Amino acid sequence: MQISYSTCETEMPEINQERISLWISKVVENFECEIGEINYYFCSDNYLLEMNREHLNHDYFTDIITFDYRVSDIISGDLYISIDTVRDNAEEYKVDFFEELHRVIIHGILHLLGIDDKCDEDQKIMTQKEDESLVLLSKIH
Template sequence: MIQYLSEDISSPVFLRRKVTAWIKRVAANHGKKIGDISYLFCNDEKIITINRQYLHHDYYTDIITFDSSDGQILNGDLFISLDTVASNAKEYNTPVQQELYRVMIHGILHLCGIDDQTDKDQELMTTEENKALQLIDF
């Protein structure tokens, strides 16, 4: 089950059933199934608080993924700062909706085991994000 929640910010507008089906398809392409996934949309202040408290990082980010997967079943909490998503969309000259989908699937790809710590890992992550974005049929 995938939940879409928000805290101290308006929920983004998107077709939830279609996005859920897309996320499941991307997970399946990586040999995984969706278990319990919670997307928690928040603002920059919430994301930096989480980043400081749990990861001991002192910076804003677009997504923080907490992985509680069990084997091939993906479980996790994905915190997404809609403020940073909007800033990134402006910086990269891309529609906010597209940037939101990129960030949403970025978290799922982390749960699938794809990392982005090194330049090589980041290249693979970007490739997989782009492949996933091509699967959106709405």
């Protein structure tokens, strides 16, 4: 299992990487899968906008882009998170920055685990799984 954290055009957020990695592994275990290689890239809005345009032909800001390299039940992927958008969303939703960041971190993992959020019903399931995962994080010290 390998989970790495890097930055692109932004500073590394002050997260406990060991705790977050343990949390992610527990969430993945709950889905009866294993972690292969997960790479988190924390980046600026502009960096992620360019990735969105280049790889997905989307011309808008987003909080996360997930590239899924899953093979069978081994979860692998590259997850790009815009710290700028996470900060903006935290203000908009009136939640703590780190709560929103943790939600986005696990959102990408849930995508790798096969949970989608394209329609309203899928969005409800995604939010429920995010909430369950955040409760699990609160139990890890």
